[in-house]
Amino acid sequence: MAIFIKDGNEIQKMRTAGKICALAHEVAAKAIKPGITTQELADIAEEEIRRAGAIPSFKGYNGYPAAVCVSVNNEVIHGIPSPKRKLIEGDIVSIDIGAYFQGFHGDAARTHGVGKISSEASRLIEITQKCFHAGAEAARMGNRIIDVSCAIQAVAHAAGYGIVRDFVGHGVGSKLHEDPEVPNFDFGKKGVRLAAGMTLAIEPMINQGTADVEVLDDDWTVITVDGKLSAHYEETIVITKGKAVILTEL
16 A cells, blocks of 8 residues: 655645636536536536646546546436436536646535425435535544544434445545545444545545445446435545645635
């Protein structure tokens, strides 16, 4: 396992990449409405990434065909944008954005409602965001990965939700995915000890029903097997001597 500790200059570049992610999220979120296609949302986000002088991290990554992941309703992650997929009132949509700037990546995801959504869908989105913040609060120098994982699990399980186990958070930096893995559940080990300068993408993927997921025939889109909703919330953080700092916010 190779864990890279970033220096101040590297963290500053990651902060810029992270802010570009946040800007792209902001413009995409404003465009969400019934009738817009998932491709249009992806195009809006990609345009903002490139306008800011960055490159979309996901385009071509391991063969992924789009610049941004757009996942609707029971699609957990890695949804491929399509000009044929129109959002409708009551949908929820997860947008996952990566930006590569001066050698470093930012990585962040958000789940939004489309128009008026059900109270159940709204609660899922809210709890998923709370899961992230619980994990980030536990991501302190001297703690271990398991502390982050268990903090996320406690919030999700208290709400009665399933936690995706097939996909996890990760280190991020000059590579989009670096060590260590950051599970969103108690994985039975302590994991590495957190040190100042470590940068992590914490990303709870929380299901309304079962934790079980499957990958569609496109080899990318991950869906819940029971057809129930899934929400995704992700930020890139840096471990400091105090509270972790979120790099993917404005």
